[in-house]
Amino acid sequence: MAEIRKKVIEDTYNTSSIKKNEQKNEVIQKRKKNSKKVKRENNEKKSLFAKFMIFCNGVKSEFKKVHWTSKKDMIKYSSATIVFIIFSSLFFYIIDVLFALVQSLLS
16 A cells, blocks of 8 residues: 655744744734823823814814815816706706606507
8 A cells, every 4th residue: 555645844934033023013002002091191181272272283284185176177077067967957857758748648
């Protein structure tokens, strides 16, 4: 009888570096959780006015990130919207008239 020998596949990868990276990631995640707790505690200690000012500064920074369209683009988009609305309303009006005509012929 022929025996089938299983080849032992050696681990050619250095798994110790992977384990070290996993440990580092765990430490980083723990630090993030702890820093979030500290930030929450700091927010709770601040007055209502200070919280409002932080909110206003956040809104201001977000407004700087907004891309405002130009007047030319706004006119182009508005006219395209109006044309689409007119086309759609005419289409459904014609369909309604056709169905009314068919119904009157069948009755």
